[in-house]
Amino acid sequence: MKKRSRGKNLSSAEKASQAIDEALRENRKSRGTREEVLILGAPGSGKTTLMRQLRIIYDPYTEREREDFKPYIRSSVLHALRQLDLLLPAETPSILKILDSSPTETLVLTEAITTLIHDWWSRPDIQNTSSHLSLDPSTMHFLDRILPIAAEDYLPSDTDILFCHIDPSPALVQLDIPFSEETRYRPFLHCTCVRQSLRSIHQWLPIFGEISHAIFVFNLNHHDDVEDTRKTFDLWECIYSSRFTRFAHIYLIVNRPSTFASKLTRHPLNSTYPDAEPDISPAAAEAFLLRRFAERDYSGRSSWGIPRWTVDLMDTEGVRVIMRNLMDELVQTRLVTVCGL
Template sequence: MPNMKQRSCVDFTGGLDSEVSQAIDEALRENKKSRGTREEVLILGAPGSGKTTLMRQLRIIYDPYTVREREDFKPYIRSSVLHVFRQLHSLLPVETPSILKIPGLDSSPTETLVLTEDIATLIRDWWSRSDIQNLSSDLSLDPSTTHLLDRILPIAAKDYLPSDLDILFCHSDPLPALAELTIPFSEETRYRPILNCVCVRQSLGSIHKWLPIFGEISHVIFVFNLNDYDDLEDTRKTFDLWEYIYSSRFTRFAHIYLIVNRPSTFASKLTNTHPTLNSIYPDADAAPDIAIAITPAAAQAFLLRRFSERDWSGRRRIPRWEVDLMDTEGVRVTMRNMMDELVQTRLVTVCGL
């Protein structure tokens, strides 16, 4: 009967010498390091917050639009030109010279109007008038209005192909209600994660229906348009959404990052003739840091404090970045900083550092 304690030793290296074996081990370690870890990121915000612009910027920076995709944007951009033209026309005094009675432009706002080169020329000539420019300068127009109207002739041209800025300033989008983008950050960090970014453009009233489909989310980017401070309905939706996300069981383990959009526009808007913070938020007078004088910095601190006040437990630290989402380089820097934060939180979670 054989001795059961005696076992043969099998050389699984196949006779490889130690140097070759070490080289294989090193290659395996490097391969493990280079493999990205997928991080699920949900991008949320109230309507008009800038979440769609953020998704477009991520495409521009990390996965540039193809010629076919740019072609798909053409009708939406041309429609945006007509939209901002009519919107601007409605904001000007009634005695302002009008071109809406000219054939081709005399359709009702509900009718589909095609931006032909002839119509574009009519609008360009009207837009370039000194009196229209002077009146428009007093309205603090959205940058999309000036950009689209300044570029109306090339946009209407037959050989037009949308630029990155044209896409950013477009008011509508050929993308579905649920947009998804995978971003490898192989060059930005040693951790080499892969972000699977999902932007949900669904009704906030049905959030209880669609949020559960994402399971337990690991990361949430919440976008807040600071420039909407004087729109009480939008800010109410923002804070209601924030509170829901903050208290939902589906995000209880999520790392939440706050992007504050358009801080410079907010400062300009607050210091001009627009409604003051006190007239919109009565409790602003009671805030000790802004009771004496309203400054853009103090007003911004007051509004952003409403996000931190949702955390009654004090258990979460919410990293925050202020950036104009129309600024591609600013978004690039913000995303790199966010990735550093994401890597740090992952190290704390996994390694307890």
């Protein structure tokens, strides 16, 4: 028996119903397939790490892209040596002097230079002194991995890419990521990370005036730098109270809880904030800092109920969980906006 051709022998009412269904499908596609997300935060907050994590989770780097990172990762070794050289006591042998290299020169990881760096970093006195310094985790990571990084067949790992230092950083990074497979509502997130500054906010923020969602990243470990935290809260205030983001849903990601507790022992919170209680616990210290965000809300746009999550952005699984939670928030937001629920 021959099958009837689709659309033949349908009544006018059935044809009209099909046309309406098709129009509704097209309308849903045009309205609900893209959510704009702007990634914001002060320099060093973790914005770049978050964007790289999203690539690792949703669109893994290809072998060619990993090859492209190799020069930056090897230059990150020199960056690590410079940072360490600034922090080590004057009586400690300087690795840059041992290499007969100034901080402005390019370091070529020959076999001889790699051996010198490895042997110097392995010295018990250097290890003991470094353990008492406030080193950035990337410094220790690259010096610990100096031998594999210098190898001819080296291909950067995900962790190498996450720690990689690129100077200057790209002015704009964009990434499309799919929505959670667990939900029937499946648009994609168009994430944009712009290299922002407080001085140029009047130039770059209007460009994203139609943004629907913004993630603000805050690094807990910057609590001991008064100037840095001031810039963070000033940037937050400008973004949160701006007329260009008045319709945006804003989320807060609190970065670096893993090292916050140990840093508090070296730099107590009340040494920076006199109104903080002495010997405050890490949880109470985090709550104290988060209240600073609420205190900068002069907009009157809403009560302080911004969704926020605390996560170490170097933890891929932690970021994966945060993104699932964020997607759940976006679904709820869309239901309220579209359906009035």
